[in-house]
Amino acid sequence: MCEAQNKQLQSLHPWLKVSKLLKFCYFIVALLLISCGNEASKQQTTTDTVNAQAETTETPETKRKTILCFGDSITAGYGLDDTNDAYPGKLQDTINALNLDYTVINSGVSGETSAGGKSRIDWVIKQKPTIFLLELGxxxxxxxxxITETRANLQAIIDVVKSKSPDTQIVLAGMQLPPNMGADYTTDFKQLFIDLAAENNIGFIPFILEQVGGIPELNQRDGIHPNVDGHKLVAHTVWDVLGPMVKS
Structure with a gap:
């Protein structure tokens, strides 16, 4: 190679380096753009999948249905060694044996009055149960x-359920008192449950302690709260009303 050609190549050498560097930079940028595009595509696909799964899992058809038992010590299972032996737990046993897709929620509080139930219904009904069993009074x-005060409180509870969870079916459990409370009072007390169920067009259990109340061998020593055998019968009484609702 002649000397003139050498000098010409030497003068072009720096520009050749710059040209190679620019090509390398373009190559890196292109790789980054491709990589970012693929990542964005993956993220979008993942997001779409998650959204689709969320839509699938949150549809009403896939949500497990619930029966919420809202009551006092009878519902809570006062005095039992295992609260699962209370009638809500026995209802769950029946439902499981029939392979029905329902969960029974025990929302009983020992000593609860209708006024106490009224004060906590706004929080409890947020669960939006399929069936709401009201056992208070x-x-x-x-x-x-x-009687007028108890009636007003129970009506207020029913009103809250209807307004805040309109798709919930309501069942009212009737209660009766021993005769020592006075004939007029016990008669009016029994009637208030009958009237409330009729006026609100809701399910009704005439007497939740049917065939249990006042029978010593089916109650605890206090003669008021059912024992394990008593709760089994209470569950049967409740199921006579709930069963057709659940199966339908």
């Missing part, structure tokens, strides 16, 4: 609370 009666 016995403690009102045993304390001699005026």
């Amino acid at each position: 016995a403690n009102d009666g045993l304390r001699g609370v005026p």
Whole structure:
């Protein structure tokens, strides 16, 4: 190679380096753009998948249905060694044996009055149960609370359920008192449940302690709260009303 050609190549050498560097930079940028595009595509695909799964899992058809038992010590299972032996737990056993897709929620509070139930219904009904079983009033009666007050409180609970969870089916459990509370009071007390169920067009259990109340061998020593065998019968009484609702 001649000397003139050498000098010409030497003068072009720096530009050749710059040209190669620019090509390398373009190559890196292109790789980054491709990589980012693929990542964005993956993220979008993942997001679409998650959204699709969320839509699938949150549809009403796939949600497990619930029966919420809202009551006092009878519902809570006062005095039992295992609260699962209370009638809500026995209802769950029946439902499981029939392979029905329902969960029974025990929302019983020992000593609860209708006023106490009224004060906590706004929080409880947020669960939006499929069926709402209202079992309250016995403690009102045993304390001699005026019938009008108990009636108003129970109606207020029913109103909250209807307004905040309109798709929920309501069942009212009737209660009766021992005769020592006075003939007029016990008669009016029994009637208030009948009237409330009829006026609100809701399910009704005439007497939740049917064939249990007042029978020593089916109650605990206090003669008021059912024992394990008593709760089994209570569950049967409740199921007579709930069963057709659940199966349908």
